[in-house]
Amino acid sequence: MIPLYKPLVTGRESLYIDDAIKTGKFSGDGIFTQRCREWLESTLECKKALLTTSCTHALEMAAMLLDISNGDEIIVPSFTFVSTGNAFVLHGAKLVFVDIRPDTMNLNEMLIEQAISEKTKAIIAVHYAGVSCEMDVIMKLANKYNLIVIEDAAHALMSKYKNQYLGTIGHLGCFSFHESKNYHCGEGGALLINDERFIERAEIIRDKGTNRKNYFRGEVDKYTWVDIGSSYLMSELNAAFLYPQLLIAEDINNDRLKSWETYYRALINLNLENKLTLPSIPRQVNHNAHIFYIKVPSKGIRSGLISYLQENGISTSFHYIPLHSSDMGEVHGVFNKEDIYTSIESERLLRLPMYYGLKQSDIFDIVSLIRDYFDKENSDEKSRRLLGKTEF
Ligand SMILES: *Cc1c(COP(=O)(O)O)cnc(C)c1O
DSSP, rough: BBBBOOOOOSSHHHHHHHHHHHHTTTSSSHHHHHHHEEEEEEEOHOEEEEEEEEHHHHHHHHHHHOOOOOOOOOEEESSSSSHHHHHHTTTTTTTEEBBOOTTTSSOOOGGGGGGTTTTEEEEEOOOOGOOOOOOOHHHHHHHHHHHHEEOOOTTTTEEETEEEEEEESSEEEEEETTTTSSSSSSSOEEEEEEEEGGHHHHHHHHHHHOOOHHHHHHSSSSSOBOOOOBBBBBHHHHHHHHHHHHHHHHHHHHHHHHHHHHHHHHHHHHHHHHHHHHOOOTTTTTTTOOOEEESSSSSSHHHHHHHHHTTTTOOOBBOOOOGGSHHHHHHEEESSSSOSHHHHHHHHEEEEETTTTTTTTHHHHHHHHHHHHHHHHHHHHHHHHHHHHHHH
């Protein structure tokens, strides 16, 4: 059975966890949390990285930093994970959904301006599959209307837009280290703070609303409750698991990209025959092969293909049910203008197995099964047509 993903294990995690145990420090902000932070800050070149318990929590911290309250509007794609919206709805925001571009499945940057109102506070740029949104246009709009840009870069560690790492372009960037992502520690995340105004308060929010950080630095003589906040600090054990993965991030990234390219080349003929659509990577974007997906002509064909691959030992999956058509999304959001692509394109999308160490021969097997399925589909279609004729 080939799974959809295999959580990364480099083999060195337990060594680092042993080291963490020897330090005797288990809660956050010990040496492993610091090392991960330094790695993120120096590799990605950002002002401040804060390790968190999840990407969902990094997004919640962003909502608190923006003082989101009842009636504030947040511009988001509807084609995204629940947390992208939920983190802001928790604080009373209304979600304004903007349609996606079918080529990247990301926010269509040309439709954002018409969704901006007096109440708009932020634009959430979700980099689907680790492929960047059109950040220049988004940042320009944010400047013009005085909005904050938050990158939901849950998929996107190591991806770039015009040679700049994703997560470092907006005012805030959120990463996930959930086991399904390219680098992980079971559950975890990070908040990148690219706008210095937010740094001090972000540390307080992450630390239960206390100024404990200033206390440890000797800046105040006792620590106390100074702001809203919660418990968002990553544990040392998680950081110790994550760190060796970050150290070989480049190798992991290259291996995944190789698999991605292999899929792409092997599927190009089916694309030319219009059986399926391949993902497209805009110029000046370097992605990280977080996901390999195809889009088939219809939801029905997708169901058939999923079953056929499943019968042959291949796990695939699709996502997302667009937020605007979920129960909560209907209550807390509105779709701005027409949903031309979000629903239709999400119903065509199918994710194929993608993980570090995926074998090239497995990729060829998967592709030939997909080819078989469409050949079978074709001959079924022909015999249905013949049958139709004989009945007349
Ligand atoms: C995985 C994911 C999240 C949530 O990440 P967690 O670390 O599990 O909280 C948020 N947004 C997107 C786009 C994701 O894929």
